[in-house]
């Protein structure tokens with residue numbers, strides 16, 4: 001990536017509207033999110049990473065019935081094209097085994113099909129969870145994805161990483177090295193692969209199941225992709241450019257605790273607490 005590409009590749013957009021730009025390959029980042037005390041910290045970090053990346057479209061989907069003002073404000077401040085959608089979990093899938101993030105991603109699939117089916121827009125789809133850490137180089141790696149590309153992810157449970165296994169001889173992916181293989185054909189993390197937009201759109205049955213641990217595997221199977229078609233990135237999967245960092249849960253400030261401070265009314269504390277509470 002050359003240093004001038006940033007300013008030159010800024011695309012014009014209307015907040016909340018899809019972008020159609022046949023000249024460029026856009027990366028469609030799908031970020032599921034939900035309201036919690038650490039959300040503002042995670043989303044701020046991700047949004048400011050994305051400000052460094054040209055030619056992207058950010059699809060942020062909340063697991064909620066009403067959109068959050070703080071998320072909308074953050075998207076408006078960020079200056080990248082975006083769609084702010086709602087994808088609440090259906091009542092039938094509120095249990096632990098259904099997993100978070102699936103309803104959000106399914107809503108993003110719907111939106112992509114509504115806006116890009118029967119277009120020639122060049123693009124790549126990537127699941128960018130809000131609590132991961134991204135080296136901006138990963139986005140240029142995935143931009144050339146023809147079908148499905150894959151790359152290592154750092155900080156994955158007991159192995160400390162998850163990666164495709166690449167044959168030195170052929171340069172092809174021949175298997176997976178991941179702490180959890182289970183019954184998975186594609187033992188990869190959500191952050192470890194990207195999918196060509198037009199390929200995704202051509203696979204009408206592509207979907208993601210409500211099944212913790214098997215979301216990636218079933219999704220890739222539903223795309224009908226074969227292992228020999230996978231494209232290794234990040235120097236034949238020898239570099240880690242994305243990490244599954246996970247933010248530790250934290251407490252929300254509480255007005256009742258503020259009230260333990262005497263004479264607080266003539267201080268900054270009420271405003272600070274109210275601003276924090278508004279974000280949740």
Ligand SMILES: *[C@@H]1O[C@H](CO)[C@@H](O)[C@H](O)[C@H]1NC(C)=O
Nearest residue numbers: 167168169170171172235236
């Ligand atoms: C990946 O491996 C293949 C096969 O050994 C080799 O031809 C190619 O140059 C390698 N690519 C990179 C970027 O290291």
